[in-house]
Amino acid sequence: MLSASVTIDPAFVVGPVRPRTFGSFVEHLGRCVYTGLHDPEHPTADADGFRGDVVDLTRELGVTTVRYPGGNFVSGYRWEDGIGPVDQRPRRLDLAWHSTDPNLVGVDEFMRWCAKAGVEPMMAVNLGTRGVQEALDLLEYTNVPGGTAWSDRRRANGAADPYKVKMWCLGNEMDGPWQVGHKTAHEYGRLAAETARAMRMIDPDLELVVCGSSGSQMPTFGDWERVVLSESYEHVDHVSAHAYYWEEDGDLASFLASSVDMDHFVDAVASTADAVRAAGKHDKRINISFDEWNVWYQKRAESRPPSGDDWPVAPVLLEDRYNVADAVVVGNLLISLLRHTDRVHAASLAQLVNVIAPIMTEPGGRAWRQTTFHPFALTARYAAGEVLRLAVDAPVQETAKFGDVPVLDAVATHDPETGGVVVFAVNRSLTDDLALDLDLRGFPGLRVAEAVTLSNPDHTWSATADDATSVLPQPNTTAKVADDRAQVTLPPVSWSVVRLEKI
Structure with missing residues (x-):
């Protein structure tokens, strides 16, 4: 059996546990919306056509x-097509996924779904084929109480009160x-700055996310990142990070070490943002919205969109079936996000339903939880208070992609109100407890609650x-506490x- 030790101290605070770390993502892609969230013929469907079983699972997640x-x-969406x-x-x-969107x-249906599921909407505006004016029109539609053309259209469409969307992706x-509408960094940075400046003329308190790289x-x-932030730094709050390229390709050891790559990604983006801050003599700090992340098997057949004259509605796309190792990696990536809570202020697991998702559905039929559902749900449920920086001493495991990597990765949270401590940990070893x-x-006087x-x-x-x-997830009966030390055995x-x- 391998052994490792971790020292946990309340003085070493990284930052608060941020609720937005546990965000998700819904795109008009494959069956995420149609037969995922929205399935009017389903037995649990409500008056808006939304599946009640998926709403329940979203809340549980x-x-x-x-x-x-x-x-x-x-990037090709005309939001006005979806109202009235x-x-x-x-x-x-839909040129992005070679599909047809009916x-x-x-906007209105999605906002009603958010209210049912108890989630905060995070909207993205089209800066591919559209620009400043269309973003302003959408903001007016969603956030202005009334008395203008677009806000009165919203009211006429049944929403008397504004939706008050706070966070926007540029x-x-x-x-x-x-x-x-792909652009160079200079082109996009200038457009993002212009859009952000104009949106703040309507609401100066918006939180705006500028596009970072779609992968390291x-x-x-x-x-x-350097060029885009040089153009837009004073007008935005966050820079995005996207990463999907973690998948098991026959090299399980490297796959289990995927969070090492996420750590490097976050550190590099934060360093670049801080360099722009220093060069521009800015006061504020730009943080990271890691608003697309997941395991995604991009080489599989289900990741290939239709082609030619085939433009179907809601085709089966990106419907990865996740295994236990995938769930371990997803749990480990959440450990990384928590560990960087000082710079990662929001994150979105992509996506929520059917499309590389923790929730799967059958059209008109059953819904079920994938393996990746469980580490996300348990982390979202139990991480509270402050994230602590740990001192870890663990043996290493050789990987082809990342060199020698510790077999243990872990993070802890401490809730000052209750005195409780929660440890999230992975054992990356392929063979050993x-x-x-x-x-x-x-933290004297603790006992194992679970x-x-x-x-x-x-x-x-x-x-x-x-x-x-x-x-x-099963009870781990090896966990015990004695003399202010806890022991637990983690299987490979x-x-x-x-x-x-607290006792």
């Missing part, structure tokens, strides 16, 4: 914010040549509609949470 309507989709009488809305080609769900992945593998990574010792002398572990001897097990419960390829409470 602990999602706090939802980014909408894209994604690549937003549904039977009068136009069908449009516009049955638009476009999406504008560094990517796949993006409709992009040839423009780093320089893109890990005996974990937690030094709790900074310890659960997600693992399985077959790390390739995946949930299905027929069997979503054979492998679930596992994610665990240990909750400690």
Whole structure:
């Protein structure tokens, strides 16, 4: 058995646990919206056509914010198509995913869904094929109480009160040549600054996210952030980060170390933003909205969009079926996001339903939880108070992509109000149990309230509609506390949470 030790001290605070860390993402892509969120013929559908079972699972997942309507989709989207009488809305080609959007769900429907699910909407504006005026029109529609053309249209469409959307993304992945309206860093940075300046003339208290790189593998990574922020620094609050390229490709050890890559990504973006801050002699600090992240098997057939004359509505796209190892990695990526809570102020697991998602549905039928649902839900439920920086001593495991990587990765949160401590940990070892010792002398008088572990001897097990419960997080009975030290054994390829409470 391997062994590792962690020292936890209340003095080493990284920052607060931010509710927006537990955001998600809904895009008009594949079956995310249609037959995912919206399925009027479903037995649980409400008067708006939204599936009640998906709303319930969204609440159980602990999602706090939802980014909408894209994604690549937003760069060709005309938001006006999705308001007013549904039977009068136009069908449009979606160039991003070679599909047809019937516009049955638009701004008003999405806002009503957010209210049902208890989540904060996070809107993206189209800076691909559109620009400043269209962004202002949408902001007027959503946030102005009344007395103007667009706000009165909203009221006429049934929403007397403004939606008061606080957080806005200024476009999406504008560094990517796949993006409709792709721009150079100078072009986009200038447009983003102009849009942000104008939007703040309506509401100076908005939180605005400028597009960072769509992956650290992009040839423009780093320089893109530098140029864009040099143009827009004073007008925005956050820079986005997107990353999907973690997938198991026969190298399980490297896959389990994916959070090392996320750590490097966040550190690089934060360093670049701080360099622009110093060069421009700015007072404020730009933080990170990691508003697209997940495991995504991009080489699989389900990730290839339709082609030719085939422009279907809600095709099966990006419907990855996640296994136990995928769930361990998702839990580890959440550890990384929490560890960087001083700079990562928001994050969005992409996506919520059917499309690389923790929730899956059948059209008109069942809904179920994928393996990745569980570490997200438990982290969202139990992370509270402050994130603590840990002192970790652990053996290393060799990986082809990242070199020697500690077999243990962990983060802890401390709730000053209750005195409780929660430890989230992964054992990346492929074969060995890990005996974990937690030094709790900074928190005398704790006991184990609960310890659960997600693992399985077959790390390739995946949930299905027929069997979503054979492998679930299970009580870890090895957890114990004595003399202000806690011990717990973590099986290989596992994610665990240990909750400690005051005696």
